[in-house]
Amino acid sequence: MNRAVLQVLLAGVAAVALGAAPPAGEEHFFEVRARKFEYEPHVLRVNRGDRVRIRLLSEDVAHGLYVDGYDLNVVANPGEDGSLTFTADRTGRFIFRCSVTCGEFHPYMIGHLKVEPNTPFFTYAALLLVLGAGILAITAVRRRREA
Amino acid sequence: MSESSPTQEQAAAPEPAKEKERLFGLLDLDARFDLTRFRLIRALLKSRWMPLALILFNTFMFMIILVATLLGGFSAGNYNFGIMLVWILWWVLLMFVLVPVFARAWCLMCPFPIFSDWFQRRRLINIGEEPKKPWGLNRRWPKWLKNMWLMNVLFLVTTFFSGFLTVRPFATFVLLGSVILAAFIVGLVYEKRSFCLYLCPVSGFQGLYSQFAAAEIRRKDDAICKAHKKKTCFIGNEQGHGCPWLLMPFKFEKNTYCGMCLECFKTCPHDNMAFNLRPFGADLLVDTKLESKGLDEAWKAFIMLGIAVVFYLGFQGPWGFMKDMIRGTTLPGFLSYIAFHTVFCLAVIPGVFLAFCWLSKLASGNREVPLKKVFTGFAYTLIPLGLGVWVAFSFGIILPNGSYLLHIASDPFSWGWNLFGTANFPWTPVLTGYLPHLQGIAMLLFYLFSVDYGTKLARRIYPEPAQAKRGFVPILAALTAVTFLFLWLYMG
Amino acid sequence: MKQRETIALGLMALATVGTLAAIFGYERYRRATQFDVVLIARAPEYGNWDPRTITVPRGQPVRLHIRNIDTVSHGFGLPAFDVAVREIEAGTATTTTFTPDRAGEFLFLCTVWCSERHLEMTGKLVVQ
Numbered sequence A: 001m002n003r004a005v006l007q008v009l010l011a012g013v014a015a016v017a018l019g020a021a022p023p024a025g026e027e028h029f030f031e032v033r034a035r036k037f038e039y040e041p042h043v044l045r046v047n048r049g050d051r052v053r054i055r056l057l058s059e060d061v062a063h064g065l066y067v068d069g070y071d072l073n074v075v076a077n078p079g080e081d082g083s084l085t086f087t088a089d090r091t092g093r094f095i096f097r098c099s100v101t102c103g104e105f106h107p108y109m110i111g112h113l114k115v116e117p118n119t120p121f122f123t124y125a126a127l128l129l130v131l132g133a134g135i136l137a138i139t140a141v142r143r144r145r146e147a
Numbered sequence B: 001m002s003e004s005s006p007t008q009e010q011a012a013a014p015e016p017a018k019e020k021e022r023l024f025g026l027l028d029l030d031a032r033f034d035l036t037r038f039r040l041i042r043a044l045l046k047s048r049w050m051p052l053a054l055i056l057f058n059t060f061m062f063m064i065i066l067v068a069t070l071l072g073g074f075s076a077g078n079y080n081f082g083i084m085l086v087w088i089l090w091w092v093l094l095m096f097v098l099v100p101v102f103a104r105a106w107c108l109m110c111p112f113p114i115f116s117d118w119f120q121r122r123r124l125i126n127i128g129e130e131p132k133k134p135w136g137l138n139r140r141w142p143k144w145l146k147n148m149w150l151m152n153v154l155f156l157v158t159t160f161f162s163g164f165l166t167v168r169p170f171a172t173f174v175l176l177g178s179v180i181l182a183a184f185i186v187g188l189v190y191e192k193r194s195f196c197l198y199l200c201p202v203s204g205f206q207g208l209y210s211q212f213a214a215a216e217i218r219r220k221d222d223a224i225c226k227a228h229k230k231k232t233c234f235i236g237n238e239q240g241h242g243c244p245w246l247l248m249p250f251k252f253e254k255n256t257y258c259g260m261c262l263e264c265f266k267t268c269p270h271d272n273m274a275f276n277l278r279p280f281g282a283d284l285l286v287d288t289k290l291e292s293k294g295l296d297e298a299w300k301a302f303i304m305l306g307i308a309v310v311f312y313l314g315f316q317g318p319w320g321f322m323k324d325m326i327r328g329t330t331l332p333g334f335l336s337y338i339a340f341h342t343v344f345c346l347a348v349i350p351g352v353f354l355a356f357c358w359l360s361k362l363a364s365g366n367r368e369v370p371l372k373k374v375f376t377g378f379a380y381t382l383i384p385l386g387l388g389v390w391v392a393f394s395f396g397i398i399l400p401n402g403s404y405l406l407h408i409a410s411d412p413f414s415w416g417w418n419l420f421g422t423a424n425f426p427w428t429p430v431l432t433g434y435l436p437h438l439q440g441i442a443m444l445l446f447y448l449f450s451v452d453y454g455t456k457l458a459r460r461i462y463p464e465p466a467q468a469k470r471g472f473v474p475i476l477a478a479l480t481a482v483t484f485l486f487l488w489l490y491m492g
Numbered sequence C: 001m002k003q004r005e006t007i008a009l010g011l012m013a014l015a016t017v018g019t020l021a022a023i024f025g026y027e028r029y030r031r032a033t034q035f036d037v038v039l040i041a042r043a044p045e046y047g048n049w050d051p052r053t054i055t056v057p058r059g060q061p062v063r064l065h066i067r068n069i070d071t072v073s074h075g076f077g078l079p080a081f082d083v084a085v086r087e088i089e090a091g092t093a094t095t096t097t098f099t100p101d102r103a104g105e106f107l108f109l110c111t112v113w114c115s116e117r118h119l120e121m122t123g124k125l126v127v128q
């Protein structure tokens, strides 16, 4: 009993440590429900190299789903689902957006596809911190020189 | 970052002495490139057709926009000429080039106040033969309102309705109609461009951010101005009107309230006005008695930052419940959005920033300098960063939606016209896969500007260089944190 | 100099009144010469097809101009005469031509799922 708990705990810790990410190359299936003006789920998380299958269901009017960066598009009507399959080979956070004018807020109907690791974000964030630290260092050195 | 050279001669002016400062330690901040050295540009700037010709062209454009937004009514904004031109093209142009590069270049060609100008001057282009009293009451704007506060409030209130303005043609019609009408009515009562100076909702951020711009209109030679006793640029002459924006062209140092109307090029008998290109951000350091740094501009900077966060969450984020709040599906939802938006922009952001300023004062070890001075001074570091945030945000507008422009150009009234043969051009997102990169680059670039000007501002706030350096550290932390926050929002 | 003011005034008139006149004049001319029927498409809860009944003579080509002034896409189908416009995006217009060769009453309908009441979005074509 205790052992089992421990095992689960360990597995949990390991999963958190690895970013709760299953190993790459898996297949992910998402059933995305579209309604005015949101997708549910609105964030799709996968890893680089994963096969992604999306089934798009519409709950009210015709909606679409266009994935930035992958240039893929699918459309669904109520009772008439759309499906999309692709390999997530580009990392980063990509917006997917509705591609059928579905109401006044249609241009703002958005979801996020996160292909991890999110290298672009980490790159820019690291760059920012390096720049900040560099500036701090320059300031400190200057101070000593002037003192 | 710039070298301070103590051997530099100090100016005799009563203003704090200027040391030679360089942008990123490279570009001399006093460097100017005067475009009037080209004969053609000089002639253009002195012609009475400039900027009137541009204003007339924009009058024509806005006529079409008004008709399209009125006829468009409650139909879809993404296929409406007015919505697309105003919120996709105009807004993005403002944020990409007009303001950051050319300061108030939009005000130069803005058609909104032309009817009030025309009425007051009684002529569209000419100047009266003998000095005539202008029409209208020509009241002075109340002194206590000669600042940005009213525009801050008006702009914030306008953004409450952005969930309608950017999607419902009729809402945009009402907005544009009221701005044009208000410009005229205010012109009947108050002198010259009082409306532009203190009321126009788009004036505030243009004024604030044009301090960063790489262009300016300024006098060339102080000595010539001093010798010219009759200040025709201020009172006007037979060549042009006295500065409609009530500036003293022979004296002012800061872009904020110069509407680039080009009148002073005409009224100066000595050709002493220049249209300069200059290093980005030069005005951020200006703090004279006449044009002092103030809390009104500080709050404008906070508001612009806050709006960017709220707009991102509402429009470019994936959360449907926020969209429902912004588009007012329920009244309580809409009201809580307004409440959150207002408190966030007016109180939360300034509050957090104040905390960092307090830390800055603590770190500097200087107890004499008033906290208000620290706070107001450093608030100007948010100007480049704020522009960066808006540039990044604008990429998110133009790349996915730009292709609609081709459709609406050919079929402006949804009547099935096909003027340029592009009416059936399908919706095509352009380069949206690179959106995070473009946004990241924009943020980092403007972050560097903010930091660089931060060090320069620190030296103006704290008397001792050592204090300035210590005092800048918390501000550096704040700027880095803000940039990180937006990187996370845009791509994390 | 007087002349310059006149030119400016003329340009101002052109930019304002002239623009209006050009826009509405051109559209009037277009409607008078290019279409026989103008049909407005909106979801049932916002007004439905307008008009809901179209009357045309038999044997003559009908130039039907459909304007979608809604916020969602609609389609147009007239099965009896094999007319189908797959998608008319919100804020756009299409023209379709057909020749009704039989007299009677025929159903036309929307072919895009545009609202919960999409199935009510129908109209009647009367051929005399």
Ligand code: SF4
Pocket: B106, B107, B108, B110, B111, B112, B113, B183, B195, B196, B197, B200, B201, B202, B203, B259
């Ligand atoms: S302040 Fe406003 S109304 Fe005045 S010129 Fe600028 S944009 Fe136009």
Ligand code: SF4
Pocket: B217, B242, B243, B244, B245, B246, B247, B248, B249, B257, B258, B259, B260, B261, B262, B263, B264, B265
């Ligand atoms: S200083 Fe005054 S007159 Fe000169 S361009 Fe600016 S607003 Fe116009």
Ligand SMILES: [Cu+2]
Pocket: A034, A035, A036, A037, A062, A063, A064, A098, A099, A100, A101, A102, A106, A109
């Ligand atoms: Cu949709």
Ligand SMILES: [Cu+2]
Pocket: C042, C043, C073, C074, C075, C110, C111, C112, C113, C114, C115, C118, C121
């Ligand atoms: Cu329909």
